[in-house]
Amino acid sequence: MQLNKSIFLLILLAGTFVSAQISFKAVPDKTSARIGERIQLSFIITTSQDLDFEQVTFPSFAGFQMIGRNVGQNFSYTNGRMTKQYMETVILVPQKKGKITISGGYVMVDGKKYQSNSVTFNISEAAPKTKVQDSQLVFMEVILDKNKVYPNENINAEIKLYAKSFDALRRRSDLEVPGMSDFQVREVSKNKDRDFEQEMINNQVYISESIAEYQLTPKSTGELVIPAFALRVAIPIDMFDERVVQVRTNHRSIHVVDFPANAPSIFKGAVGDFRLLTHLDKNDVNTKESVNYEIELIGEGNFSSIILPKIDVPKDLEVYPSKTRNSFQTTSSGEKGKIVDRYVMVPQYGGSFKIPEIEFCYFNPKTEKYITITSDAQELNVKGETKQETQTKTEIAKADSIKQDSAKSMKSILPEIPSEITNIFKKPKNDLSVDKQESSSNSSWWYAGLGLPLIAGLVWFFVFRKPKEDNEDELDMAEFNASALKSKLKSDLKDLKLAQQSHDKDSFLRKANEILNDIVVKKAGEHKLYDVIEAKNILSNQVSNDYASRWEKFYNDIQSMSYGMATNGLDLEGKYVVIEDLVKESLK
Numbered sequence: 001m002q003l004n005k006s007i008f009l010l011i012l013l014a015g016t017f018v019s020a021q022i023s024f025k026a027v028p029d030k031t032s033a034r035i036g037e038r039i040q041l042s043f044i045i046t047t048s049q050d051l052d053f054e055q056v057t058f059p060s061f062a063g064f065q066m067i068g069r070n071v072g073q074n075f076s077y078t079n080g081r082m083t084k085q086y087m088e089t090v091i092l093v094p095q096k097k098g099k100i101t102i103s104g105g106y107v108m109v110d111g112k113k114y115q116s117n118s119v120t121f122n123i124s125e126a127a128p129k130t131k132v133q134d135s136q137l138v139f140m141e142v143i144l145d146k147n148k149v150y151p152n153e154n155i156n157a158e159i160k161l162y163a164k165s166f167d168a169l170r171r172r173s174d175l176e177v178p179g180m181s182d183f184q185v186r187e188v189s190k191n192k193d194r195d196f197e198q199e200m201i202n203n204q205v206y207i208s209e210s211i212a213e214y215q216l217t218p219k220s221t222g223e224l225v226i227p228a229f230a231l232r233v234a235i236p237i238d239m240f241d242e243r244v245v246q247v248r249t250n251h252r253s254i255h256v257v258d259f260p261a262n263a264p265s266i267f268k269g270a271v272g273d274f275r276l277l278t279h280l281d282k283n284d285v286n287t288k289e290s291v292n293y294e295i296e297l298i299g300e301g302n303f304s305s306i307i308l309p310k311i312d313v314p315k316d317l318e319v320y321p322s323k324t325r326n327s328f329q330t331t332s333s334g335e336k337g338k339i340v341d342r343y344v345m346v347p348q349y350g351g352s353f354k355i356p357e358i359e360f361c362y363f364n365p366k367t368e369k370y371i372t373i374t375s376d377a378q379e380l381n382v383k384g385e386t387k388q389e390t391q392t393k394t395e396i397a398k399a400d401s402i403k404q405d406s407a408k409s410m411k412s413i414l415p416e417i418p419s420e421i422t423n424i425f426k427k428p429k430n431d432l433s434v435d436k437q438e439s440s441s442n443s444s445w446w447y448a449g450l451g452l453p454l455i456a457g458l459v460w461f462f463v464f465r466k467p468k469e470d471n472e473d474e475l476d477m478a479e480f481n482a483s484a485l486k487s488k489l490k491s492d493l494k495d496l497k498l499a500q501q502s503h504d505k506d507s508f509l510r511k512a513n514e515i516l517n518d519i520v521v522k523k524a525g526e527h528k529l530y531d532v533i534e535a536k537n538i539l540s541n542q543v544s545n546d547y548a549s550r551w552e553k554f555y556n557d558i559q560s561m562s563y564g565m566a567t568n569g570l571d572l573e574g575k576y577v578v579i580e581d582l583v584k585e586s587l588k
Contacts, residue, residue, distance in 0.1 A: 065179035093179035171234035178227035270362035272301015287384035350384035
């Protein structure tokens, strides 16, 4: 008994030891800084085990502007034991002076919540502006390619460091980038090798180095200020000593003027110089065969914020939501390349379809004019029955079905007339005898007198009673259809499960489409094929907007699978679970 208790205590202590091996700390690179000076704050998770943990949830950074974020991992082994560190580092720029405390962040590790320590910073006033003198040993400047721009027009800002001697540029810190809330900032990729040049400034020779380059896009109009960039340089004093000095750029102003008046209604803020192209990957297809349609915008401008116009196609072309592909780079002169929107279209009927031209409007800052460009219209030829032919066949089939149903209904409700009554109207056989003719004539009058009231009664029964019976039959049929449809949905689910288990993609997709339409029929109370818009409106009104959106998403998934996308058993299993939930919810 004593031994069991000892083992239990050892296990408990071991679990405590493992838990103690997880730590979560917030570590700053400094706690004192000036307004506009960059600070790095790292959130570090340390563990001796290979555990699963989620992304760090940051605290509020009130009083700071976050301008960057880095993620890294580190592994080390000591005496055969592993230590794993996961770090998320944020780059903060203080915006006001005073003592500012950032509370702890938290992270979930193996389902348990860990919180880091808080950090307090002492923020002082920004460093005073100093005028760069020509005789200075080292200084730094922001070189702009333009000082006057329009909204969304890109500005190239190059940060250059100058020194009287090459030795003054050998050792420097990383560039401290200020927060720029008035601009969208994108760094231009540069060669990692340091490149030095010799330049003449005010008749004095300087060695220069390009430190960094940025594309700045103004977010508003008026006078916008680019704050100071900063770094530290180690300047040699003699062979054995050096002096570290901080070098800062001057603040630079940008004048952003508003767009000219009378902009076209289709202008959405695109600035630059562009070309617009559209094309189909094939012009001749069959019904239900997919075709790709692309809109391509090529050129130079503010690609990061451009949204291409939507297409307007004939209703008989089923169109799926577009997928956007970006293929542009940030260069010294702006964003160059292209963006492409791709649509998948599936024609439902045969015929010739015209996809209208697309219009796009942009502002060219060089010519200071609005320019509207138009793509070519595209022609799609579809082999198969036209919509009118399909509708005609459907109407004929429907009419034949109604005719057959009516004949069956009349046959079922009209009773067989007894032979005694039909004999009344049978013509008597001819006889050469006059007596027999008289007798036959008298007999015919007698039968007619007896049969006419009986026939009148039958006419009254079937003519005046029929509407009521028809109405009763319709009510019975409506009740039967609702009940039958419910049973059918349950039965179809079983068939769908069999198709999924046997990996029969075609049967699965056919049955899935049938079930999706029957769900709408059940809610609408009318048997017919519904298109996506009708179905979504019915389900939104009868069930909920969320249910209608889930139905529409699943419908689009099924259609995509129907038109050539590869599918395996796992895909079908997942799709079955989704449609099973939709059916169960519709039966409530």
